[in-house]
Amino acid sequence: MTLNPEVYEIAFRSIYITFTATLIASVISIPLALYLAFHDFRGKTSIVNLIHTLYALPTVLIGLLVFLMLSRQGPLGFLGLLFTPAGMIIGQVILVIPILVGLTYSAVTSLDPIVKDTIISLGADYMQFLVSILREVRFVIYAAIAMAFGRAISEVGAAIIIGGNIKGFTRILTTAISLETSMGNIELSMALGIILLFIALIVNFVMTSIRRGD
Amino acid sequence: MDVKKTFIVLLVLFSAIFICGCTGTDSDTATPAATATETTAATAAGTAAPEGTTTAANPELLKIATTTSLDNTGLLEALQERFEENHDVTLQIIAAGTGKALEYGQRGDVDVLMVHDRAREDTFIDEGYGINRRGIAYNYFMIVGPESDPAGIAGMTPEDALTTIYETAPTNADVVFISRGDNSGTHSKEKSIWTSAGYNYTADVEGVGDWYVEGGQGMGATLTHANEKLAYTLSDSGTYLSYKTDLDLVPLVDEGDSLLNVYSAMMINPEMYDYVNSDMAREWINFLITPETQEFIGEFGVDTYGQPLFFESLGNYEVMGISQAEAEDPIPA
Known part of the structure; x- marks a missing residue:
């Protein structure tokens, strides 16, 4: 099988x-989280609260919104990205940005102020400061990335609306499981489900190994 | 640390995959080579890049939105293979209910529709979205249910059967009807049978009680659902036959003029959306109505299920209630 x-x-x-x-999503989110952590502006608390709320952003809602966009x-219809893997990537990026921003932000803001003061007192310039801060919170970031990956690879709602579950083009594990189950091919669904679980385990293992080896 | 280096290497690798993906999103799965089967993670990532850069033009794509019954039975996949053998094109088949397929068509997101809801197709065509409809196949709807038939509808007309279910269900907990409830062609047909049986669908039927379940899924899933609940449901004969071995449900009502089920294919009007692939859409529809394809459709499933899942439209336009031209005349270029 x-x-x-x-x-x-x-x-x-x-x-x-x-x-x-x-x-x-990581490339977008980590700078964004740093910006949020070190800049104060009106409405910041609301934004942070919003980000935390969006951890639970329903995937079908993302699917619907991205569908309407693409x-x-x-508005983005001219790109021709509906029913393509690129469209599905857009959906998943939107899905995991809140998790990555939120967790990174929390980690950075909960760092002991002494750490920040020490970095600055050692004469770090701004970039060196940010890099040092990131190094301090790297475990949380690894975990956040693993979590984001897990949420994205296991979602089905957005993938089926945006991708259309086209065989050989946009069919992924979750949409295939959904289809095969509806067609009564339970054994195949189970096999696909085990692969999905296996991928999640490997990602977790890699992230744990990085943490150990560090 | 070594692990750190590994991490950086991995990151670079993913970036590389991503960059390949950017140039080759269409080509990496659309080219015959990449859809070929030797795909492992590494080779696919490796081959995607050179293909994306060396082939100037991507192979043509034809997006087809189809009713679930044509897809769930496997007919469309078989036809796709035959068509792609002789045409330099990749068909992208999006299986949705007829309602959703029409919506995709109306938004110009697909090139061809394959649907089975004459009334809504007529509206779609009148509004200028669809052109060149051709009847490609037909079969019949049937009301299937548990062999014990708790409502006693076997052999009735479809209208009488639904009336009987409606009247017995409130007092007999074994009588359950599962509706597609998804605006599909089959759901439309069910509504029209309720209407001709004298019910107002939205007022009398929808949400009338626990016995009337709106499943909201495709035909195959709905049959599986009905099988679990030992419930009645309306199904097209093709999907029922292809699922039959896994089902305890039997056809109880399969005769009646209202049970005719005509499948059509049509192009999206290029005057509405100039980017649609109308040349290939025309070729696909013309391919569907050739005598060879028609013969193939009429025989599809016989070796597996002992009887055809669909009847060919060739020579059957009168049964289907359409004009001869709509069944047989190729679309002119």
Whole structure:
């Protein structure tokens, strides 16, 4: 069952889409979290609260909003990204940004002020300061990335609305499980489910190893 | 530390994959080579890049929104293989209910619709969104249910059967009806049978009681659902037959003029959306109505299920209630 090449293809597509989305989301979120942590402005508390609320952003809602954006009649329709892996990546990026920003922000703001003072007193310039801060909170960031990856790879609502579950193109593990179950192919669904679980375990293992080896 | 280096290498690798993906999002799965099966994570990532850069033009894509019954039975996949053999195109099939498919069409998100709801198709065409509709196949709806038939509807007309279910369900807990409840073609058909049985669907039927379940899923899932609950449901014969081995449900009502189920394909009007792939859409629909394809459709499933899942439209336009031209005339270029 697991030797079926189509299963590999679907699993690889899942990993590819979620890795890409997690990577893009990390690149956006970590600077954003640092900005939030070290700048004060009106409405900041509301934004932070909003971000925490969006941890629970329903995936189907993201699916619907991204669908409306990317549909030919939507504002970004000219890009032709509806029913493509790129569209699904956009959905997952939106899905995990709150988690990455929120967790990084919390970690940075809860650092002991002495750490910050020490870094500054050692004569660090602004970039060196930020890099040192990130180094202090790296474990939390690893964990946040692993969590973001887990949430993105396991979601099905947005993937099916944005991707359309096209065989050989936008079908990923979760949408395939959903389809195969509805078609009564329980064994195949189980096999796909085990692969999904396995991927989650590997990601967790890699992140734990990084932490240990550090 | 070594682990740190590994992490950086991994990060670079992911970036590389991502960059390949940016240039080759369409090509990496659309090219025949990449859809071929030797895909492992590493080779796919590796091959995606050169293909994305060396092939100037991506292979053509044709986006088809289809009713779930054509997809769940496997017919569409079989037709896709035959079509792609002779055409340099990748079909992208999005299986949704007829209602959703029409919505995709109306928004210009697909090139071809394959649906089965004559009334709503007519509206769609009148509004200028769809053109060149061709009837490609037909079969019949049937009311299926548990062999014990607690409401006693076997052999009735569809209208009488629904009336009987409606009247017995409140006093007999074994009588349950599962509706698609998703604005699909099958759901439309169910509504029209309720209407011709004298009920106002929204006022009398929807939410009438626990016995009337709006499942909200595709045909296959709805049959599975009905099977779990030992409930009645309306199904097209094709999907029912292809699921039959896993089901304890039997056809109880399968005769009646209102049970005719006509599948059509149509193009999205390029005057509405100039970017639609109308050339390939025309080729696809013309392919569907060729005598060879029609013969294939009429025989599809016979070896597996002992009987055809769909009947060919060729020569059957009168049964289908459509004009001969709509069943047989290729769309002119």
